Amino acid sequence: xTDRNMAKAARLKQRYAAEARFxxxxxxxxxxxxxxxxxxxxxxxxxxxxxxxxxxIQSEVTLDANFLKVTPQSSNEELxxxxxxxxxxxxVVENNPxxxxxxxxxxxxxxxxxxxxxxLRDLVLSDPSILGxxxxxxxxxxxxxxxxxxxxxxxxxxxxxxxxSNLQLRLLDQWTAEGRVGxxxxxxxxxxxxxxxxxxxxxxxxxxxSFWALIVCFVISFPMGIAAAIYLEEFAPKNRITEIIEVNIxxxxxxxxxxxxLLGLAVILNFFxxxxxxxxxxxxxxxxxxxxxxxxxxxxxxKSSPSIYPSRGSCHGSIPDAGxxxxxxxxxxxxxxxxxxxxxxSSFR
Amino acid sequence: MFxxxxxxxxxxxxxxxxxxxxxxxxLRSQTKLQSLPQYHGYFIALWCGIPTILLILLWTxxxxxxxxxLIRSHLESQSGxxxxxxxxxxxxxxRNLAAGVALGTQDPLILETAExxxxxxxxxxxxxxxxxxLLAMLIMAFTRSKVAPGFKARHGVELLFNGFLFIxxxxxxxxxxxxxxxxxxxxxxxxxxxxxxxxxxxxxWYPQIAIRADQVAGDGAWGAIPVFSGTLLISFVAMIVAGPxxxxxxxxxxxxxxxxxxxxxxPILEILAGIPTVVYGFFAALTLAPLVRDGxxxxxxxxxxxxxxxxxxxxxxxxxxxxxxxxxxxINAVPQTxxxxxxxxxxxxxxxxxxVIIPAALPGIVGAxxxxxxxxxxxxxxxxxxxxxxxxxxxxxLENVTTVTVQxxxxxxxxxxxxxxxxxxxxxxxxxxFIVTLILNVVALAIVKKYREKYD
Numbered sequence: 001x002t003d004r005n006m007a008k009a010a011r012l013k014q015r016y017a018a019e020a021r022f023x024x025x026x027x028x029x030x031x032x033x034x035x036x037x038x039x040x041x042x043x044x045x046x047x048x049x050x051x052x053x054x055x056x057i058q059s060e061v062t063l064d065a066n067f068l069k070v071t072p073q074s075s076n077e078e079l080x081x082x083x084x085x086x087x088x089x090x091x092v093v094e095n096n097p098x099x100x101x102x103x104x105x106x107x108x109x110x111x112x113x114x115x116x117x118x119x120l121r122d123l124v125l126s127d128p129s130i131l132g133x134x135x136x137x138x139x140x141x142x143x144x145x146x147x148x149x150x151x152x153x154x155x156x157x158x159x160x161x162x163x164x165s166n167l168q169l170r171l172l173d174q175w176t177a178e179g180r181v182g183x184x185x186x187x188x189x190x191x192x193x194x195x196x197x198x199x200x201x202x203x204x205x206x207x208x209x210s211f212w213a214l215i216v217c218f219v220i221s222f223p224m225g226i227a228a229a230i231y232l233e234e235f236a237p238k239n240r241i242t243e244i245i246e247v248n249i250x251x252x253x254x255x256x257x258x259x260x261x262l263l264g265l266a267v268i269l270n271f272f273x274x275x276x277x278x279x280x281x282x283x284x285x286x287x288x289x290x291x292x293x294x295x296x297x298x299x300x301x302x303k304s305s306p307s308i309y310p311s312r313g314s315c316h317g318s319i320p321d322a323g324x325x326x327x328x329x330x331x332x333x334x335x336x337x338x339x340x341x342x343x344x345x346s347s348f349r
Numbered sequence: 350m351f352x353x354x355x356x357x358x359x360x361x362x363x364x365x366x367x368x369x370x371x372x373x374x375x376l377r378s379q380t381k382l383q384s385l386p387q388y389h390g391y392f393i394a395l396w397c398g399i400p401t402i403l404l405i406l407l408w409t410x411x412x413x414x415x416x417x418x419l420i421r422s423h424l425e426s427q428s429g430x431x432x433x434x435x436x437x438x439x440x441x442x443x444r445n446l447a448a449g450v451a452l453g454t455q456d457p458l459i460l461e462t463a464e465x466x467x468x469x470x471x472x473x474x475x476x477x478x479x480x481x482x483l484l485a486m487l488i489m490a491f492t493r494s495k496v497a498p499g500f501k502a503r504h505g506v507e508l509l510f511n512g513f514l515f516i517x518x519x520x521x522x523x524x525x526x527x528x529x530x531x532x533x534x535x536x537x538x539x540x541x542x543x544x545x546x547x548x549x550x551x552x553x554w555y556p557q558i559a560i561r562a563d564q565v566a567g568d569g570a571w572g573a574i575p576v577f578s579g580t581l582l583i584s585f586v587a588m589i590v591a592g593p594x595x596x597x598x599x600x601x602x603x604x605x606x607x608x609x610x611x612x613x614x615x616p617i618l619e620i621l622a623g624i625p626t627v628v629y630g631f632f633a634a635l636t637l638a639p640l641v642r643d644g645x646x647x648x649x650x651x652x653x654x655x656x657x658x659x660x661x662x663x664x665x666x667x668x669x670x671x672x673x674x675x676x677x678x679x680i681n682a683v684p685q686t687x688x689x690x691x692x693x694x695x696x697x698x699x700x701x702x703x704x705v706i707i708p709a710a711l712p713g714i715v716g717a718x719x720x721x722x723x724x725x726x727x728x729x730x731x732x733x734x735x736x737x738x739x740x741x742x743x744x745x746x747l748e749n750v751t752t753v754t755v756q757x758x759x760x761x762x763x764x765x766x767x768x769x770x771x772x773x774x775x776x777x778x779x780x781x782x783f784i785v786t787l788i789l790n791v792v793a794l795a796i797v798k799k800y801r802e803k804y805d
Contacts, residue, residue, distance in 0.1 A: 015697055022699035026601030029594045033618050033673070036666045040621075043636045044628060224517045231514035242518075247794070249521045254720065254790040255783065256727025258754050259528060262779045265761065266531035 054186040054199060055141040055149045057112065057175060061091045063124065065131040072128040079128060084120040088112070088139075096171070107165050111172070113140035113199045138182065143198035145172060149181065354405060354478055361485045362398035365492070369393035372496045384503040392502040393492045395509050401485045408477050416473070417444070420466055427458055532783060535776035542770045543571045548777060550574065554740030554751075556760065556771045571774060573781070575740035579657065579750030583736060584725040586661025586746050587668055591721060594665075595672025596714065602673070603680040604702055622670040630734030633663035638735055650747060653737075658746040660735040664728055668721045675720065679713025679800060680706060713800040719793035723786040729754040753778045 065071055067090065068082040089109050093099070099108055116139045123137075124130060144163040147153040149172070153163045164172070175181050192202030228249070236242040370390035377386055421440050431439075439459060446463035447470060496502075540548070551572015598618065602611055638659040645652030652658070683706050691701040707714070737749035738759060760775035 015700070019697045019699045022702070023601075023605055026597050026605055029597030030601055030614060030618070032594050033598055033621070033666075033669050034614065036669070037617055037620055040624070040629075040632055040666070043632060047631075047635065224520055227514045227517035228520065231511075231518045235511060235514060236518070245518050245522060247791070248525055249518075250794050251787060251790050252521050252524060254723060254786065254794075255528070256723075256729065256754065256786055258727065258729045258757055259532075259779055259783050259786075261761075262757070262776060263524070263528045263531055266535055266776070 050150045050152065051189060052186050053150070053183045054188065055146040055181065055183050056138040057141050057145075058136055058138050058180040058182070059092060059112075060095055060134060060136050061088065061120065062134045063087070063120075063131050064090075068124075068131070070131065072131050074128070076125060079125055080121060082121075082124075084124075085114075085117040088116045088120055099167075104167055107167050108171065111142055111145050111164075111168055113142050114197055115140050115200055138184075140199055141181075144168075146199055148172065149183070351405075351409065354481065355402070357478075357482060358398060358401050358405070358485055361482070361489065362394040365397045365489045366390035366394035368489075369493060369496055372493065373502075376496065376498060380498050382498050383501055388503040388506055389496050389500070391506045392495075393489060395506065396492050397485045397489050399509070400488065401481045404484065405477065405481055408473075408481075412470075412473055412477075413444075416466060416469055419469070420444075420462060423462060423465070424458070427462075528783065532776055532780040535773055536780045539770060539773035539777045542773065547571055548573050552742055554756070556756070556774055569770065571770070573753075573778065575742040576751055576753055576756050576778065577781075578742055578744070579736070579740065580726055580752040580754075582744060582746060582750055583657050583661045583664065583732060583752055584722055586658060587664035587725045588718070588722060590662055590665025591668035591672050592718065595669045595721075596676055598669070599673040599676035599680060600702060603677050604698065604706070618673065619670050621666060622674075624667075626667065626728065626730040627734070629663050629667050630730045633659055633731055633735035637663055645747060652747045653749040655735060655737045655749045656747050657736065657750045660732050661746065663735065664725055664731050667728070667731065668725055671724060672717055672721050675717035675797075676710075676714050679710045679717065679797070682713070682800075683709045710800075712796045716793040716797035716800070719789050719796070723789035723793070726789075727754065727782060727786050729758065733758050753782050757782075 064087060067087055068084070070078055070082050092109055092112065093105055096108060099105055119137070119139065123135075141149070144153070145168065148155055148164055148169070155162065155164075155169060159166050162169070172181065188200055188202045190202060190207075191204055192200060193205035195201040232242060232246060232249075236245075367390065369392065370386045373382060373384075373386035373389035376382060382389075417440055420443055421436055424436055424439050424443075442459050443463045443466055446459065447466040548571050551570060552574050553570035553572045554575050555570040557569060602615060606614070634655075638654060638656065641656055641659045641662070642652045642654055645656075687705050687709055688701055691705045696704070732752045732755050736755055737751050738755065739749060740751050740756070741749055743750065757775040757778050760771050760778075
């Protein structure tokens with residue numbers, strides 16, 4: 001063995017080590033990216049799933065016809081106008097005779113959502129013969145109680161900083177022990193619109209807004225985008241004009257969406273007499289042009305488009321925000337977020 | 350009225366098609382035709398339908414404008430001495446009343462004008478029906494007289510379709526022109542109020558000014574440098590995250606990964622590109638920002654709640670699939686012969702990648718990075734939710750900075766007038782953003798395209 005061979009072997013070892021290191025960097029990069037995906041999905045689902053459930057509290061209610069000043073024979077209008085909120089409050093207070101002071105009674109009533117009133121009214125309207133009987137009914141809990149039950153707000157802290165009072169917490173524990181606190185699927189989340197009461201708020205308005213924005217976009221951009229792609233692929237002569245169009249389409253798809261929002265605000269606002277609904281078509285139109293054209297041979301590529309610009313159309317944030325009057329989940333989320341943010345900053349102060 | 354009229358026009362077109370085809374096939378039984386019978390039918394149907402439908406749309410668009418000015422001049426002649434704003438309000442009231450929205454107006458002039466307007470609308474609607482149907486009939490009669498053995502009906506139809514396709518493809522150009530014009534006009538209005546030198550070189554961005562005469566507020570400062578620096582800072586953080594991770598995963602995918610591994614990891618990675626950006630925003634603001642802050646405090650650093658670091662990290666995660674897809678494409682486009690040559694010289698795989706493949710693919714990779722940067726600069730939702738609102742001239746990623754897109758959003762969701770400098774500043778910022786991203790995109794796309802051609 002000469003020195004030269006030994007040096008060669010050492011050098012080879014070094015090179016293989018460098019090779020292994022390089023491969024490891026690649027693996028680490030992929031591991032980092034994948035863990036980002038899983039962490040993101042995990043936080044989104046764990047933070048979000050509880051919105052699909054709502055807390056409800058069982059309570060006994062005597063549907064006192066004298067208090068409501070109606071009879072089972074009253075007309076629907078009279079039945080609808082009766083004082084159900086008062087009836088509900090009276091029942092809740094009577095069910096808890098040990099609570100005497102005004103402030104404590106208010107705390108007690110505030111454990112229930114305001115929807116108790118409409119729930120009782122709908123119940124009586126659907127079957128007036130129920131008047132005068134005593135029913136065990138489930139009522140929606142108010143949102144502070146809901147957050148405590150779901151563990152979204154801390155309970156082991158001093159009263160001033162907690163979302164519910166000591167009395168409410170004690171009652172909640174007592175009722176839970178009695179099996180009077182339960183949770184069901186939060187149907188409100190899909191059937192109701194905005195509300196000042198978090199437990200009653202839903203996505204219905206936002207979903208309708210998204211749906212219409214999507215339909216308008218689709219009706220306009222789908223034929224136009226496909227037609228442009230067919231023209232450029234099959235008919236257009238290869239000259240300067242088509243080259244400009246081609247470059248233009250490529251660029252438009254990469255223009256930030258907020259610029260389209262500005263365009264919508266400046267031009268379409270003036271054109272359509274203030275109806276902001278149409279502006280999101282512009283971005284989608286360019287996007288579809290690009291998807292269809294840029295990835296030549298469109299029937300195949302549309303199916304297997306190499307997701308550089310995937311599925312951003314409807315769920316993209318800034319266009320609905322800058323140029324839409326109808327609501328859509330993204331806008332809704334920003335609004336909610338703004339509110340949440342104020343809430344956070346005010347509770348820190 | 351409108352839908353019925355459309356249906357009527359469609360029916361006329363349809364009958365035009367059948368009549369024309371029938372006429373042509375009768376001719377065909379006697380002599381040879383230049384075009385097949387159905388093309389004569391299509392020719393008639395298209396000429397009956399398209400111009401009349403365009404006329405209907407034009408009529409519907411112009412009617413409110415014409416009626417509005419008519420009403421306005423009527424109101425002006427009937428009652429003198431009011432301000433222009435009063436007339437605008439009165440015209441709107443008349444319009445609402447005529448549309449059946451009663452607002453409890455008692456003014457006899459407005460009630461009477463609304464009645465008049467309703468009758469005008471009625472007659473306009475009816476004359477539209479008569480005119481368009483007559484027009485469709487006339488065109489049908491004329492085009493039917495054209496049906497002859499030598500008539501090139503097919504050419505006409507093809508030309509119409511070609512025209513439609515061409516117009517569709519020019520929508521992109523029209524959109525670009527629209528963007529440029531609207532941004533430039535509004536930006537000029539902004540620079541009439543604020544000197545351009547202050548906007549481009551000023552170091553203070555404080556867009557709060559009084560929107561009522563009696564309001565106590567600052568004078569406003571419109572130096573956009575801190576806004577630009579914040580954008581660059583966040584994009585820089587994002588690229589620090591996305592650049593190495595995206596490039597290394599692209600290299601691993603294209604050079605090392607087995608088809609099986611590639612088959613399941615790549616789609617998962619591309620989930621990242623399909624997540625709506627508003628979800629990233631939530632993630633950044635509610636999960637990562639507190640984590641970054643607590644982590645910073647634990648090691649004795651002062652981190653603000655809305656740090657550039659948190660927003661940049663999440664934006665980086667969003668851009669990873671963007672860089673890895675594009676780089677993967679360009680690395681795969683490097684010819685196999687270059688690799689084979691390198692292996693034949695005794696180079697290891699990593700040496701081949703570093704000394705042969707990366708230099709060969711470099712222009713494409715640079716293009717991918719430029720596109721990613723342009724995406725990062727224009728990203729809105731993440732920064733709108735997770736970055737700050739105060740323009741802060743700093744290079745410290747632990748501090749709170751703002752971006753161009755955030756300032757556009759902030760400027761547009763207020764109660765200001767449309768000619769308020771705060772609202773107009775959104776357009777000036779938008780113009781800068783548009784120019785910067787346009788340059789990045791043009792350069793990047795040109796590089797990528799040229800590179801692809803080199804090896805194709």
